[in-house]
Amino acid sequence: MSLKWLNRLRPSTAMQGRHPWLVSAGLALVLSTLGNAPFWWALTQLPEVNSLRAYAGLIGIWAALTMLMWVFVNVVVWPWWRKPGGVLLLVMSMTASYFMAMYGVVIDPTMVANATQTNTAEVRDLLSLTLLLTLVLGVGVPGLWWWRLQPGVCVGWQRWSHQLGAVLVGSALTAVLLLLVFQDLASLMRNHTSLRYMLNPFNTVYAVGRLAKTEQAQRQQPLQSIGDDASARPIADKAAAPLLLLVVGETARAANFGIAGYQRPTTPQMQALQTQGDLYFFSQVQSCGTNTQISVPCMFSHLDRQAKADSTANYESLLDVLHKAGWAVLWLENQSGCKGVCDRVATVNTSELKEPKFCSAGECWDEIMLDGLSERVAALSAERRAIGTVVVMHQMGSHGPAYYKRSPPSHKAFLPECTDNALPSCDAQALRNAYDNSIAYTDYFLGQAVGWLKTQPQPTAMWYVSDHGESLGENGIYLHGMPYKMAPKEQTHVPMALWVSPAMRQHWAVDDACLRTQQAKPWSHDNWFHTVLGSADVKTGLYQAEMDITRACRR
Numbered sequence: 349m350s351l352k353w354l355n356r357l358r359p360s361t362a363m364q365g366r367h368p369w370l371v372s373a374g375l376a377l378v379l380s381t382l383g384n385a386p387f388w389w390a391l392t393q394l395p396e397v398n399s400l401r402a403y404a405g406l407i408g409i410w411a412a413l414t415m416l417m418w419v420f421v422n423v424v425v426w427p428w429w430r431k432p433g434g435v436l437l438l439v440m441s442m443t444a445s446y447f448m449a450m451y452g453v454v455i456d457p458t459m460v461a462n463a464t465q466t467n468t469a470e471v472r473d474l475l476s477l478t479l480l481l482t483l484v485l486g487v488g489v490p491g492l493w494w495w496r497l498q499p500g501v502c503v504g505w506q507r508w509s510h511q512l513g514a515v516l517v518g519s520a521l522t523a524v525l526l527l528l529v530f531q532d533l534a535s536l537m538r539n540h541t542s543l544r545y546m547l548n549p550f551n552t553v554y555a556v557g558r559l560a561k562t563e564q565a566q567r568q569q570p571l572q573s574i575g576d577d578a579s580a581r582p583i584a585d586k587a588a589a590p591l592l593l594l595v596v597g598e599t600a601r602a603a604n605f606g607i608a609g610y611q612r613p614t615t616p617q618m619q620a621l622q623t624q625g626d627l628y629f630f631s632q633v634q635s636c637g638t639n640t641q642i643s644v645p646c647m648f649s650h651l652d653r654q655a656k657a658d659s660t661a662n663y664e665s666l667l668d669v670l671h672k673a674g675w676a677v678l679w680l681e682n683q684s685g686c687k688g689v690c691d692r693v694a695t696v697n698t699s700e701l702k703e704p705k706f707c708s709a710g711e712c713w714d715e716i717m718l719d720g721l722s723e724r725v726a727a728l729s730a731e732r733r734a735i736g737t738v739v740v741m742h743q744m745g746s747h748g749p750a751y752y753k754r755s756p757p758s759h760k761a762f763l764p765e766c767t768d769n770a771l772p773s774c775d776a777q778a779l780r781n782a783y784d785n786s787i788a789y790t791d792y793f794l795g796q797a798v799g800w801l802k803t804q805p806q807p808t809a810m811w812y813v814s815d816h817g818e819s820l821g822e823n824g825i826y827l828h829g830m831p832y833k834m835a836p837k838e839q840t841h842v843p844m845a846l847w848v849s850p851a852m853r854q855h856w857a858v859d860d861a862c863l864r865t866q867q868a869k870p871w872s873h874d875n876w877f878h879t880v881l882g883s884a885d886v887k888t889g890l891y892q893a894e895m896d897i898t899r900a901c902r903r
């Protein structure tokens with residue numbers, strides 16, 4: 349049997365020996381069309397795209413983008429790295445396309461920063477069969493064609509002239525096409541800002557460049573000390589030095605908290621503590637960012653959200669200030685790192701422990717942070733503990749998309765759960781069940797933490813606040829990390845609670861009725877720095893009384 353037909357199937361033969369312009373145009377076409385499928389899909393879904401004229405405009409935009417892509421390919425893919433260069437562009441575009449289509453995210457500098465700071469467990473949670481399929485079809489097939497392709501032979505100056513010629517001719521044609529579609533394009537981009545972040549691979553190139561520039565600027569900044577004047581309130585009875593527990597939640601949105609009015613009983617423990625009169629829930633709290641990378645450093649910074657965003661300066665954190673005031677500080681890390689805020693204080697990475705009761709597959713449920721906690725606290729300097737102790741717990745919380753992994757099998761009140769990382773292919777109810785189980789487990793964890801605080805002899809209190817919220821499919825958006833100005837409220841409205849022991853109530857001389865009136869006021873992560881300083885009774889020029897949530901209620 350003749351196997352000659354096999355030769356015809358070889359993808360490389362299609363353009364063998366063709367003009368280099370045609371070859372690069374082929375790649376540009378794949379990138380602008382297949383590599384930008386979510387962008388085109390988003391455009392066709394816009395309300396203003398409803399007429400024949402509008403569709404003609406889209407075709408014009410497509411032609412302009414393809415031409416621009418052709419210029420781009422000729423600018424970055426040079427002959428000596430033609431093969432890997434083209435494949436790299438395909439990988440960038442198709443991976444970004446997958447995450448945009450699957451989770452409704454967009455690619456901006458903070459999203460790239462998030463991606464570079466991720467760990468293997470987080471990557472594992474994002475892998476799915478759909479991603480594999482996307483990469484096989486979107487990168488494998490065109491990549492194979494590109495790799496085996498041999499453009500028409502040209503040597504030396506010819507290579508340069510072809511490439512330079514393509515850039516010149518392409519730029520001129522792009523300019524003409526852009527002029528023709530300018531009005532349509534400008535109004536679309538103005539009215540739908542998220543489209544700007546959807547153009548592959550320009551979005552990734554821009555985000556990486558921007559991020560590198562910011563990080564470079566930050567690296568050149570020396571660490572600036574803050575709160576050098578910090579001093580603690582003198583404590584007469586050493587055994588009565590206060591103990592504060594700060595719980596930094598993860599991906600918990602206020603909308604799914606029973607205590608905040610959600611119709612499901614996701615927070616029985618918090619509500620029981622509230623009924624006892626010891627817990628206050630703050631119902632209108634805004635996060636600083638929409639991801640951990642932004643929110644956690646911002647919460648522990650003396651700068652407010654806007655100032656923090658505008659500054660590349662490298663400052664010490666709230667924990668440094670408490671340490672300077674003489675307090676004992678302990679950070680328990682059960683997630684992917686404290687993003688610099690705990691660099692100079694005692695830390696324990698509980699996510700690396702191998703305690704079979706709480707851990708499996710390289711990660712641990714949040715209860716691990718309570719395991720052996722008394723011993724960990726006792727190991728801190730006794731001299732400092734006689735002034736005050738602050739323990740910070742950085743939760744794994746409701747980290748997605750594998751919400752079902754965030755609660756132990758014995759804590760599954762809501763079933764069935766979605767166990768597919770490709771969230772849109774999950775049943776909406778099963779997805780909500782998995783997420784709600786993670787919230788209910790956080791509620792249980794907070795209840796256990798309060799239980800531990802109650803066993804401590806000194807005045808104790810707990811502050812809990814989540815770092816950001818989460819989208820669970822509202823308007824086709826999943827996960828979090830949207831640029832702040834376009835983020836849906838599900839990603840920025842976070843739960844915050846305060847639990848106060850009777851001894852701490854006396855120590856603070858705090859008024860219950862007054863604290864109750866504070867609960868419904870609009871607060872944000874900007875208040876955290878000053879509120880914690882106030883709760884610790886630490887004096888420093890950095891402290892702003894009007895930013896302290898409890899100040900007005902303490903005597």
Ligand SMILES: [Zn+2]
Binds near residue numbers: 598599639640816
């Ligand atoms: Zn987070």
